[in-house]
Amino acid sequence: MHDFSWQRAVIKVGSSLIAPGGSQQGCSAQYLLPIAKFITTALAQGKEIILVSSGSVAAGRASIPIKHAPSIAEKQAMAAIGQTQMMQNWARFFDQPCAQVLLTMDDLHDRQRYVNIQNTLRELLAHNAIPIVNENDTVAINELKVGDNDNLAAYTAMVAQADTCIICSDIEGLFTANPRTDKHAELLTCVTAITPEIKAMAGGAGSAVGTGGMLTKIEAAEKCTQTGIQMLVVNGQSAATFDALAEGKCPGTLFTPKSGSVKARMEWLQYTLQSKGALHIDTGAHAALIHKGASLLPIGVVSVSGEFKAGDAVNIVFNDNVVAKGLCQYDYNEAATIAGCKSDAISTRLGYTLSDVLVHRDNLVIL
């Protein structure tokens, strides 16, 4: 088993674990206790977790007993019923509040909404809530869908700036071929590059309730590892899996981040992304950014220039020198309105608060 360490993880739980009885029986707690115990212990150690939970359609299916293959509208109705059941199923395992976060691809594409999701997740983690993310199946049409929760977990890990994405499935990990159809298939314990050979190993879903099978897990691994996030595929049906994970061992397949990928993100921010404006800062803010590794608060900003939207890159300027670059949480008008004000006064000035900071440390590079 390969060792791994982590601080902020997305844990994705597939439909086969939420509704193991298939379409007849709906939600079940059968596999959730070891997962919940692992999460509770990790939270107590100061780690941070975001759940991506599938299962709304599979859970809701029991309440809409139809003999034919469900239409899109019928599936959306199943999701609407099953989503609340799935949330309740999780909630009974935690003392912490469980927070429902429903997303579509459209939300992830839109810069302002992307920043909003990021801020909400950050706030939920700061208040010890457990975000439980799923696709907003009741509203998403195919064109606006991520389509499967493996890729959704990868996107969530990116938005949440997690270092790890753990995919809990009904199988040990990635095998050289689908072990349900090939008895010679062998488990790969570590994948360091997503090559065409690796992609060719992946087949489709293994159960009636699963979506995408290993194919979508490989796509997710590609997204994660390219952005500096390690990804694991493990068997969520086995309690021993979570004992191993708690000891920092990967009992399934570990996909290691592409070398230089974290640096690449910063390089992208520094060199590729064009700055759309500037935040001019005072001495105190300059010292906080350079010496304390702090985020940029509005109180340290003396003036704002340029035309930018929330989520755009801006230069951070001190004494006419560009000292840093980062993604601004607010648009130009908002930033100009709150420049110089204390974070707790943002809502008085704007009528709302999107974030306490103008540029979060995670989205900032010192030049």
Ligand SMILES: Nc1ncnc2c1ncn2[C@@H]1O[C@H](COP(=O)(O)OP(=O)(O)O)[C@@H](O)[C@H]1O
């Ligand atoms: N190369 C492979 N290695 C492991 N599993 C594979 C492979 N190719 C296809 N699969 C199938 O992928 C299934 C897991 O994906 P899926 O059915 O979508 O479940 P989940 O609900 O966990 O996402 C396995 O049960 C297995 O049948």
Ligand SMILES: N[C@@H](CCC(=O)OP(=O)(O)O)C(=O)O
């Ligand atoms: N959003 C869907 C899950 C789609 C999905 O990817 O399912 P799975 O392959 O079980 O992770 C639902 O909640 O039913």
